[in-house]
Amino acid sequence: MLLKGFEIEMYTGTPSGEIVGLSDKITASLDGYVREPDSRNVEYITAPNHNYDQLLCAILRPRLRLRDYLQQLGNYTLIPGSTLSLGSSDRFFRSDPINPYHTYIEQTYGTKVVTASVHINIGIDDPELLMRACRLIRLEAPLFLALSASSPFLDGKATGYHSTRWGVFPQTPAHVPLFSSHTDHIQWVEQQLAAGTMQNVRHLWVSVRPNGDRRPYDLNRLELRICDLVTDPISLLAITALLEARLLQLIENPHLDPLTQSTFSPEELISLTATNEIAAATSSLDAQLLHWQDGRTITARNWLAELYEQVWPLAKQHGFSCFLSPLQKILREGNEAQQWLQLHAVGFSTKATIIQAIGATREREAELEGKLCVSSMA
Secondary structure: OOOEEEEEEEEEEOOOOOEOOOHHHHHHHOOOEEEOOEOOEEEEEOOOEOOHHHHHHHHHHHHHHHHHHHHHHOOOEEEOOOOOOOOOOOOOOEOOOOOHHHHHHHHHHHHHHOOOEEEEEEEOOOHHHHHHHHHHHHHHHHHHHHHHOOEOEEOOEEOOOOEHHHHHOOOEOOOOOOOOOHHHHHHHHHHHHHHOOOOOOOOOEOOEEEEOOEOOOEOOEEEEOOOEOOOOHHHHHHHHHHHHHHHHHHHHOOOOOHHHHOOOOHHHHHHHHHHHHHHHHHHHHHOEEEOOOOOOEEEHHHHHHHHHHHHHHHHHHOOOHHHHOOHHHHHHHOOHHHHHHHHHHOOOOHHHHHHHHHHHHHHHHHHHHHHHHHHHHO
């Protein structure tokens, strides 16, 4: 099994859904939390781990500790969703006013970047294998967005997107190729830095990127950046299990590469994927997508069901199929955005929907802590 870890961003605020910037206090008082440019969300990072049981606790424990701290500050809580659902997207609340990179971000992108999400990191040491993995997963990233969408609202209104976050997020630089090799990636990054289209090696905001301790030279993991915030840890682990199983499939099959297994050119593949990302951001599991192999039209839900059947034996062989199986529930019942929009459709206001989600998230964490986290650490 591969090493896995998460970067999880969450909003803080009141039980009534108002998002309040507290990251300066949190990062000053608690170890393991990182500031984002805007103070209204805060990030924590889990250590790499092979084991899904231990990853569950690594997701839960920092969140429970953060909840305890927020209660000390006042009547504050964690707020699900990936956008400023109930308002205040008209201004930036700087977490570090003297940071020049944050100044650049605020002036260039405004609050389009004030989103919450989860980045899933999977360890792959071989740089050429990592580039092939990035090629495949970039073309299938819309499927992971479809599973994770949780931002149908902005400023108190339904936007028409299931993932407003990815619908408005400024992907940077504007054109990122499918890298044919590690050398190709290095040369491209050096060109972007020289041209100023990237401010630094972190300023590569695309659905999937290779990551490591000395980018772009020393790389050791694939980072999937497209997912909205998935508040339920079991759902997040199911999405991660699908990603890991797909990568294990790629490792076993050297021919699984869009550069050789598609009827499209690399440039056409980039265009097709951009179209698929917008479709997934708009309609998530119901999106009509174009398959990268031959261009056939297929819903995200059906494509995911096909992939699930393909990778299930691998997940079973490696001992983590029980963590993959909750994916079926997401396909059956819908992602968080779809569930919120169902409430909205039967008369729940945006605010009532978010308040309900705040309570459901808190209850789910308490349930998991009591049932699973304690026993797995015993």
